[in-house]
Amino acid sequence: MSNPLILLLGDQLSHEIASLRDLPEGAVIALCEVAAEGTYVPHHPQKIALIFSAMRHFAEELRERGRLVHYSALEDDDNVQDLLGEAERLASLYGCDEIRAVRPGEWRLWQAMQARATASLPWRLLEDDRFFSTPETFDAWARGRKAPRLEHFYRLMRRRTGLLMEGDEPAGGRWNFDHDNREPLPSEARFPAPPRHARDATTEAVLALVASHFDRHFGHLESFHWPVTRRQALDELEHFLEYRLPAFGRFQDAISDSEPFLYHSRLSAALNLGLLLPREVCEAVEREYREGRAPLNAVEGFIRQVLGWREYVRGLYWTRMPDYKRGNALGAERSLPSFFWSGETEMRCLRRAIEMTRDHAYAHHIQRLMVTGNFALLCDVAPEALCDWYLAVYADACEWVELPNTLGMVLHADGGLMGSKPYCASGKYIDRMSDHCRDCRFDPKQAIGEEACPFNSLYWDFLERHADTLSANPRMKLIYGSLSRMKQERRDAMRRQAASFLDQLDAEPAYSPAHSSTHGKNEHRAGYDAKETTP
Numbered sequence: 001m002s003n004p005l006i007l008l009l010g011d012q013l014s015h016e017i018a019s020l021r022d023l024p025e026g027a028v029i030a031l032c033e034v035a036a037e038g039t040y041v042p043h044h045p046q047k048i049a050l051i052f053s054a055m056r057h058f059a060e061e062l063r064e065r066g067r068l069v070h071y072s073a074l075e076d077d078d079n080v081q082d083l084l085g086e087a088e089r090l091a092s093l094y095g096c097d098e099i100r101a102v103r104p105g106e107w108r109l110w111q112a113m114q115a116r117a118t119a120s121l122p123w124r125l126l127e128d129d130r131f132f133s134t135p136e137t138f139d140a141w142a143r144g145r146k147a148p149r150l151e152h153f154y155r156l157m158r159r160r161t162g163l164l165m166e167g168d169e170p171a172g173g174r175w176n177f178d179h180d181n182r183e184p185l186p187s188e189a190r191f192p193a194p195p196r197h198a199r200d201a202t203t204e205a206v207l208a209l210v211a212s213h214f215d216r217h218f219g220h221l222e223s224f225h226w227p228v229t230r231r232q233a234l235d236e237l238e239h240f241l242e243y244r245l246p247a248f249g250r251f252q253d254a255i256s257d258s259e260p261f262l263y264h265s266r267l268s269a270a271l272n273l274g275l276l277l278p279r280e281v282c283e284a285v286e287r288e289y290r291e292g293r294a295p296l297n298a299v300e301g302f303i304r305q306v307l308g309w310r311e312y313v314r315g316l317y318w319t320r321m322p323d324y325k326r327g328n329a330l331g332a333e334r335s336l337p338s339f340f341w342s343g344e345t346e347m348r349c350l351r352r353a354i355e356m357t358r359d360h361a362y363a364h365h366i367q368r369l370m371v372t373g374n375f376a377l378l379c380d381v382a383p384e385a386l387c388d389w390y391l392a393v394y395a396d397a398c399e400w401v402e403l404p405n406t407l408g409m410v411l412h413a414d415g416g417l418m419g420s421k422p423y424c425a426s427g428k429y430i431d432r433m434s435d436h437c438r439d440c441r442f443d444p445k446q447a448i449g450e451e452a453c454p455f456n457s458l459y460w461d462f463l464e465r466h467a468d469t470l471s472a473n474p475r476m477k478l479i480y481g482s483l484s485r486m487k488q489e490r491r492d493a494m495r496r497q498a499a500s501f502l503d504q505l506d507a508e509p510a511y512s513p514a515h516s517s518t519h520g521k522n523e524h525r526a527g528y529d530a531k532e533t534t535p
Contacts, residue, residue, distance in 0.1 A: 033055065135318035236266060314400050383407050
């Protein structure tokens with residue numbers, strides 16, 4: 001009789017996962033906390049706490065269902081602190097004849113598992129079918145396409161799933177309502193308070209553990225606000241549907257100086273861990289439109305993120321790795337500025353995005369794309385440096401979704417595979433879409449001088465530096481036309497302004513706790529019922 005060890009990873013916390021189906025009586029389910037997975041980049045303490053607490057709660061659910069579960073805690077004396085090594089130790093301990101695992105969220109683990117597949121203790125690797133598509137189906141669609149764009153894939157997924165379809169036509173007669181979803185926040189906007197989750201003894205113990213072992217990582221634990229069980233994740237979904245979804249579409253690109261969450265769902269971490277399934281979330285959101293409680297532009301915008309974008313970037317990741325990770329089409333080589341770890345910059349928009357990230361392990365997609373990401377793009381920050389930062393600091397950052405978004409969407413380092421042009425912008429964009437500029441010492445209307453917003457000279461200097469690569473792009477024609485009509489004296493002045501700013505950037509090649517304003521600030525406060533997050 002088969003006696004397998006079932007290895008469940010921290011992003012596979014679903015009773016629907018393929019490896020839990022049709023288990024023989026003697027199967028052992030293993031969940032493992034290991035130091036190596038928490039430190040290969042300096043993951044935000046809230047991210048580590050979220051995953052460990054969710055794993056511990058899920059292990060208890062499995063035991064309640066009568067399953068044999070071995071949980072390797074971080075402080076166990078016999079824990080070898082390496083994920084695959086710990087799985088093999090447990091398989092030997094229980095006399096298992098194979099290890100079963102579902103495709104993980106990172107190429108490095110998948111490759112390591114495949115390398116062990118022919119070992120004396122075989123690894124049986126299964127596809128993760130919680131998604132709407134598989135890498136194989138994406139590859140079949142993308143093969144032969146010069147530019148496998150999201151919009152075409154999204155339409156295919158709509159037709160295949162029937163989501164927001166009226167027969168063969170899209171609901172409302174349009175596939176995409178993005179044009180209706182670009183409003184800045186009204187001056188007197190009020191936002192619904194996020195739900196609150198009571199912390200039980202399991203979560204309290206994890207927070208104390210993380211505060212002790214990962215106290216030098218960037219980020220605070222005090223405001224831990226994540227759902228760690230499926231019930232809590234469902235509460236988050238219900239809250240979003242009732243209080244945030246109706247206004248989500250119009251204001252999804254807006255940025256606030258004081259409010260980190262706005263109308264965003266904050267569900268991506270729960271989705272990525274498996275506490276929620278993408279189909280149930282999309283169907284619940286669609287139902288709000290069908291029953292007249294949410295407008296189509298909001299519902300379509302959300303479903304496009306989950307059914308379209310999330311599936312699309314996963315397909316790109318698994319069909320283009322490992323070469324994709326080495327992409328650097330614009331030849332960017334600058335180290336990450338040190339203020340990405342401290343928030344100590346006079347640029348208000350950057351400081352607030354980094355402070356929100358520090359406090360909540362969260363920033364919504366436009367803060368990532370058009371504030372921290374846009375800055376890194378304009379400064380030619382090396383893709384590897386920014387990708388590692390995003391992977392480390394956000395609670396919803398699994399490499400399969402983080403890497404394509406950062407390397408392809410943010411930095412245009414894949415040469416235009418994902419996006420037809422770079423998402424670069426001057427300070428005018430941030431002034432239009434946020435309220436940061438009113439409290440910033442820099443003026444978004446100026447490009448030259450001590451009061452000028454650095455984004456302005458950096459933007460034009462970026463276009464100058466990369467003209468050979470970008471000026472022939474049809475979508476960049478207008479902006480390069482404006483650059484060509486600009487007086488040479490002004491172009492020279494902006495080039496000098498940008499060079500002066502870049503020369504004074506305090507850059508570091510890697511995370512240095514000594515430069516982090518968070519060092520020593522992860523004191524855990526027992527009994528505090530915190531708020532929650534996700535895009």
